[in-house]
Amino acid sequence: MRTRNDSGIGMLILAILLVGMMLVPTVNAQEENSHSVTAEEAFKHANTRMIRFIATDTEKFGSWKGASIDPKPLELYDINGQKLYYQFSVYENNKTIGKIDVGANKTLGQPIQVIEFNPIPFNMTEVMEKSIETAKSNYPTGEIKSTKMVVYSYPKIGAMTVVKDKTTGDEHRIFVDAYTLDVVPDEPTTETKLGVCSIYEQKSKNEIDENLKKWQKSDELTKSIEHAATIKGININMPVTEEDIKKLSDDTTIVGRSTSYYLDTTLYGQENDHYCAPACGQMIADYYDVFHTQDYIYQKMGPGYTTGGNVINNNQLNYYKPSNGLNKPNSAYVTVFTFSQAVSEINNNRPFVSIRDSHSRVCSGYLSNYPEYLLAIDDPLPEDYGYSYMETFGSEDYRVYVRS
Known part of the structure; x- marks a missing residue:
């Protein structure tokens, strides 16, 4: 590090x-x-x-x-x-x-x-x-x-x-x-x-x-x-x-009128410029007391990625769902979502992947502070570091819910 x-x-x-x-x-x-x-x-x-x-x-x-x-x-x-x-x-x-x-x-x-x-x-x-x-x-x-x-x-x-x-x-x-x-x-x-x-x-x-x-x-x-x-x-x-x-x-x-809830996730930095999804997998796996390397997760999320390139967003499920991955068979990739759905996932103690364009991050909490709504993000960038921030709701394009 x-x-x-x-x-x-x-x-x-x-x-x-x-x-x-x-x-x-x-x-x-x-x-x-x-x-x-x-x-x-x-x-x-x-x-x-x-x-x-x-x-x-x-x-x-x-x-x-x-x-x-x-x-x-x-x-x-x-x-x-x-x-x-x-x-x-x-x-x-x-x-x-x-x-x-x-x-x-x-x-x-x-x-x-x-x-x-x-x-x-x-x-x-x-x-x-x-x-x-x-x-x-x-x-x-x-x-x-x-x-x-x-x-x-x-x-x-x-x-x-x-x-x-x-x-x-x-x-x-x-x-x-x-x-x-x-x-x-x-x-x-x-x-x-x-x-x-x-x-x-x-x-x-x-x-x-x-x-x-x-x-x-x-x-x-x-x-x-x-x-x-x-x-x-x-x-x-x-x-x-x-x-x-x-x-x-x-x-x-x-x-x-403020409500908030945060999960105890561990931040991991991505190990190279195309490992944002594997780093998110490592963070979520760690939350469930499972340890897999980013290399292992990257391989499980394939095929479908260009060698040396980012994981295709939907292919992240190839790691989360099967038993030789995280064994969360009801995980889902979604393109339409709301703030209240994020609240529901976090309240049920389920961190999820929040994707903006081609970049994956982990959502580990929320702050509802009317009229403003924010999500707690654990971002694997910069490489080897990662950092945490609150982000206004509406900045995501896709999500991967990780569910048993």
């Missing part, structure tokens, strides 16, 4: 370096529309939710008491060039203990998109330099147009450099993963191959309309929490202290 470096100060320095080296991108007209969210608005959402989570869910957020949010976020972009998330760092004693990703556009739905616990740092300067160097090497006569930190295939983060061919006028994109520094092909993500995928371009008109309603409900909650805080003399625009939390924890506006 690799060694973690959790220095919050180091990340702040890297963020400053990043700002200095980034090229100013062309502003996307879509980004300037009425659905855009400012960094100041996003900070209010992040700060109010941290207060609410600490007050209502001590199992997951108890360690955040006394922490504060840096009001200056890292801006993460979609591969289409549009601003996607404001990523706020949560600090305690100059150490990064969490991150909160707030949507930069109301069409993404509820403001809080992802909440990370004990995030694994990456060197932003290094990954951006690698992206620029690769672009210059591949297109030596090209003109570098921009370099940004992007979510290139949710939840994977990296750097994207856009280079323009001076002769043809064609533009090319170079993607480099933030953790491995591997160059990612500018090709659509598939079930078996790594690639890139735009979050914005996946959303339908109906989904956007529904997401705007979700954002409005969450915004109303933010304003009500801000009002309650103001009455008690607390400025929501400033980092909130532990004493502030005590003042607010008995306020019904903040506590709301």
